[in-house]
Amino acid sequence: MTPDAEFGYELLVCRYAELAWHPSEGPRPAIVSRQLGTKERRWDTLVIEVDPEAFAARRAFGDRTIDSDLLHVVRGAPAEWAWYRDALPDPGYPWRYVRRAVHRAAGRDLIEKRRDGNRIEIRRRRAYPDWVERIVAVENKPDLDRSAADRLAEQLEHDVTTALADEAWLATETTGERVEPALLREMPVEAGILATDFSRGVDADAADVAWHPSDLSPADGERRDAETETLRLEIAERAYGKGWRSFHDTMRPDCRHFGLRRDGRALVPHCAAKDKVPTARECSGSCDEFSPEPPQWRTKGWPIEGGPGKGVERLLARRRERERDRGETVE
Missing domain, CATH: 3.40.1350 (Trna Endonuclease; Chain: A, domain 1)
Known part of the structure; x- marks a missing residue:
């Protein structure tokens, strides 16, 4: 166990x-x-x-979550240019919030937008699958x-x-x-x-x-x-x-005691100071054993850019990406 x-x-x-x-x-x-x-x-x-x-078609929309407001825009964006109020279904809340979502969606290249006089028109880049x-x-x-x-x-x-x-x-x-x-x-x-x-x-x-x-x-x-x-x-x-490897977002991988330990074909967080798998509540800046990485770890000769904590984050991100890639196939 x-x-x-x-x-x-x-x-x-x-x-x-x-x-x-x-x-x-x-x-x-x-x-x-x-x-x-x-x-x-x-x-x-x-x-x-x-x-x-x-x-695979969803992957073309990028790696970030498309939240509920953006989904309303991305799913409803038409194949041809149209005023966003004509193109999208009534949201049931003020249209000014939809307009903000339109700008966010365009900023992430999820849709295209242009201005026709005082009107903002939108067009999909690709159909949401x-x-x-x-x-x-x-x-x-x-x-x-x-x-x-x-x-x-x-x-x-x-x-x-x-x-x-x-x-x-x-x-x-x-x-x-x-x-x-x-x-x-x-x-x-x-x-x-x-x-x-x-x-x-x-x-x-x-x-x-x-x-x-x-x-x-x-x-x-x-x-x-x-x-x-x-x-x-x-x-x-x-x-x-x-994903599920985002535990580092609520923990302190920048602590010198934080690391990953292999458990069969899994990697789980490990606290060297307490020799255990820490919880997010335990692995925080208020922990008695918390010790930030020395600056020289991140600036003088460490082989991982940004220090070992950033290396942990990149490793978990790569594994999440690999599993997303596997989602496009059945092994």
Whole structure:
């Protein structure tokens, strides 16, 4: 078990999902993110299954998230020049905010814009693709005791009822024996159970399906309402931009004690001072062990431009980019 079970376990589940998704039905192209959701619900791990060809088209829009305001503009931009108020659907809020989004979208080269007298006209550079195939929500709980089972049952029941995701899973650590049946009976039968064993690190064989999930997608001939589809796309866009390795954004990789440690085929943060996987709350400027990198590390002969902390950030960014590239294919 990785030290600091909750946070460390979450990172290992994310890496496992990159290596072995889908666990019961074979390889599917997907991207993985963590700690995303809605006002009502935040998920530990999200797996966004993608259409490879459409995902390659999405990649042409860049590496950053296209937020909800920009999506309204990018998805509605016409093939030919038109006044933005004629081209875009009524947003349900003042048009001045749409105008700001138009300028932002053009500034990121997501659309083209020009002025015709007092009017701002827009035209798409390329069609925004329908790249999201399915969304899978995973709750992570390495130690499934009675109180944890009760809380998770309620959360997973919410996921099943709202059906915002296409599948709902619980990932829990196995002890070498079967997961306690009395605890699993608390879970909704529609939720899948993933029994993991990361004692030897992460690889594609580090988990078994203890219970297969139900498909929460609409039945044939049915569709989700437009508001729900838009919300799903907004979540997928946030997952695309963030990934799951963004933990360095809320930690202090500029501390001399911060590093990465290999756990099988995963890299997780490690604090040399405390010899553990730190949480974001622990890894902060208020930590008693926090020690900023000496300036000479960043200016005198260090082989990584910007010092080791910046090197960690670049390494994680490259790995996120590599996994995005893999989303365009099935291995």
